[in-house]
Amino acid sequence: MELLRNAVRPYAWGSRTTIPELLGRPVPAPHPEAELWMGAHPGDPSRVVGADGVERSLLDLVTADPVGQLGDRCARRWGDRLPFLLKILAAEEPLSMQAHPSAEQAAEGYAREEAAGIPRDAPNRNYPDPTAKPELVCALTEFHALAGFRDPDRTVKLLRAVETPGLTKYTELLAGQPDPDGMRALFTTWITLPQPALDELLPEVLEACVRHVKDRGEFDLECRTVLELGETHPRDAGVLAALLLNRLTLHAGEAIYLPAGNLHLYLHGTAVEILANSDNILRCGLTPKHVDVPELLRVVNFACGDMPVLRGHAEGRMAVYRTDAPEFELSRAEWAAGERDELTLSCAGPQILLCTAGELLVCAEDGRELVLRRGESMWLAAADPAVRVCPAGGEPACLFRATPGVSERASERFNAAARRTPLTSVSEEGV
Structure with missing residues (x-):
């Protein structure tokens, strides 16, 4: 003692x-x-x-x-x-x-x-x-955190709430397969985007999140979090990945x-x-x-749902x-x-x-x-x-x-x- x-x-x-x-x-x-x-x-x-x-x-x-x-x-x-x-x-x-x-x-x-x-x-x-x-x-x-993949149907609803021309095909990718395999496909696509493609898509998404916050939309907290991350990491695929995770306030x-x-x-x-x-x-x-993206993909569990x-x-x-x-x-x-x-x-x-x-x-x-x-x-x-x-x-x-x-x-x-x-x-x- x-x-x-x-x-x-x-x-x-x-x-x-x-x-x-x-x-x-x-x-x-x-x-x-x-x-x-x-x-x-x-x-x-x-x-x-x-x-x-x-x-x-x-x-x-x-x-x-x-x-x-x-x-x-x-x-x-x-x-x-x-x-x-x-x-x-x-x-x-x-x-x-x-x-x-x-x-x-x-x-x-x-x-x-x-x-x-x-x-x-x-x-x-x-x-x-x-x-x-x-x-x-x-x-x-x-205490605020992101943890675990959100229910895919809920995530599709979020993505449609911040829809942009560049985001549509990714939203539909998950909408067409709203399960862990679809989540894996979308997550993998986003974190392996070539930097030029990411530099084109990410500003669109951030602008859409700004509009959603101004309109006091349903996903206000999620969008504020993405904007915060985008401000400090403006060219990082992790900002897009944040759209897929449960936003928690403990x-x-x-x-x-x-x-x-x-x-x-x-x-x-x-x-x-x-x-x-x-x-x-x-x-x-x-x-x-x-x-290390390949090793990360070996480790991540793509089960979806509330945390x-x-x-x-x-x-x-x-x-x-x-x-x-x-x-x-x-x-x-x-x-x-x-x-x-x-x-x-x-x-x-x-x-x-x-x-x-x-x-x-x-x-x-x-x-x-x-x-x-x-x-x-x-x-x-x-x-x-x-x-x-x-x-x-x-x-x-x-x-x-x-x-x-x-x-x-x-x-x-x-x-x-x-x-x-x-x-x-x-x-x-x-x-």
Whole structure:
């Protein structure tokens, strides 16, 4: 039961106020601060603060004693790796459009690139490690995203609402086959358009979106998003691809789960994100980074429909965001002003506790106590005793809890080679 000192990632799309304010530092920060990492990723592992004030790398602790830190079950499955990474994500501007591979795709792609001799930190490397990268994002503030392909009939209606001479043939392509295969055909056509054709079509579409917004049309929010992306990426096929995805607005406590193949783009807002401890990203566009279209098309899942919004399954005071990811599970507990009831958490496996509001008193069965303040997090090793958590003051309080996943349906993500492979690269967006 020890406090963590966590790394801040200064990506250009980050906020200069959100993370500094959360951590009680001067606002605004000199540079954008995009992500606060909590975990044992080699790119920026957390530091564990002992009772003596000495700080040690969580990565080193896990590597030296995987059974004591992770527990027997977790260590058998994941070797000496903490399988998840917890983050605070503060997006002031849109990230890149991207998807992540399945375990099988990652293992095959990694082996292929290793055999080709591509350095793991090379700009054109797609698979710096052989592992899957599912993720879940839970809003702390209003959080905006594009995720998953919209129902094709609904997308046809949108495209007809912004109809232009150049767009008609593409609209009819999807209208003639309103299913995942039709969506694949349209998406593939757009992201492989020659640049001259794209330079002709995209301004038409943006002008049509302007007219739709002025007329306060049915797809106002979708068109505003396309215009925002088109302003910052005026010659990028990803702007067209944005027309095909579900436009989501999450409120505090709402979450979306992004399994392998889900094409997505975070637009704006603050959230808690939990993800598998992997660097594998296949980008679609809206970034100066490497875009490998053939590999992207191998990974993307073209299933269509509404994107499920998770609100957590109530288990006592905890709301558990259930997924099929074996790498992680995220839970949330909230206390209203004046509430003081305790929450008991066992330590059968590794845990990270994060306080995002108020102050929390954490008491261990061996008598140790620790106050977790807003923006602070702590590490609970599998060998630690159970703890009790309750608000330390009279104000509202909120706790997030990260653990390995417990789904029996999820397939094994790692093989022996994966367990031996160090994670070394860090992407533009972080992990």
